[in-house]
Amino acid sequence: MSIPSIFFSSREERDRVFYDEQGAASSIAWRITSLLPDPLVQPIAVVCIGTDRSTGDSLGPLVGTMLKEKPLARFHVYGTLEEPIHAVNLEEKVGAIQLIHRDPFIIAVDACLGRLKSVGAITVSKGPVRPGAGVNKQLPPVGDAHITGVVNVSGFMEFFVLQNTRLHLVMNMAKTIANGIYEAERHIIRKERAAQPILKDRHSLW
Numbered sequence: 356m357s358i359p360s361i362f363f364s365s366r367e368e369r370d371r372v373f374y375d376e377q378g379a380a381s382s383i384a385w386r387i388t389s390l391l392p393d394p395l396v397q398p399i400a401v402v403c404i405g406t407d408r409s410t411g412d413s414l415g416p417l418v419g420t421m422l423k424e425k426p427l428a429r430f431h432v433y434g435t436l437e438e439p440i441h442a443v444n445l446e447e448k449v450g451a452i453q454l455i456h457r458d459p460f461i462i463a464v465d466a467c468l469g470r471l472k473s474v475g476a477i478t479v480s481k482g483p484v485r486p487g488a489g490v491n492k493q494l495p496p497v498g499d500a501h502i503t504g505v506v507n508v509s510g511f512m513e514f515f516v517l518q519n520t521r522l523h524l525v526m527n528m529a530k531t532i533a534n535g536i537y538e539a540e541r542h543i544i545r546k547e548r549a550a551q552p553i554l555k556d557r558h559s560l561w
Contacts, residue, residue, distance in 0.1 A: 379535070405465060413436070478502070
């Protein structure tokens with residue numbers, strides 16, 4: 356659970372998309388691709404943070420589980436309902452990911468709490484998430500970019516609020532985020548394939 360969205364900048368508020376907006380997944384995909392390095396030479400690790408023991412905080416693991424069911428080729432997914440990445444194992448898991456992949460570009464996915472009017476909003480932005488900040492836990496920041504979803508209202512008894520978040524909302528937000536990440540990867544692959552003939556033509560001239 357990341358820092359409450361009430362502390363986000365006004366720019367990030369403008370960049371939000373609500374999960375049930377028309378074309379929400381495509382908007383998320385566009386934002387993801389705009390944040391990736393160009394040319395993209397780093398491996399991409401999608402680190403989905405949260406726990407299946409709390410409805411509100413299950414957004415990340417749900418996204419990870421849904422992504423594992425998709426035929427991803429360029430993105431490496433960590434954190435699922437079966438193998439969640441949470442407060443207890445976060446540092447260990449992130450360290451292992453950095454050993455598996457050389458200099459990975461990490462996209463962190465996490466739930467957060469915010470204002471009532473922001474519930475259902477998804478933000479894709481540059482920089483790390485700060486897991487646990489929403490419930491006063493001290494954990495290291497994670498990610499070169501992040502995707503956060505506002506699952507409920509902040510400000511009072513956060514643990515209770517997370518436990519009483521509607522699963523229907525979290526499931527639908529997770530679907531939108533997972534579809535957006537998958538669409539972003541498809542875009543990257545199409546772009547790389549389109550560039551291949553140009554590279555071959557250049558090599559033929561040498």
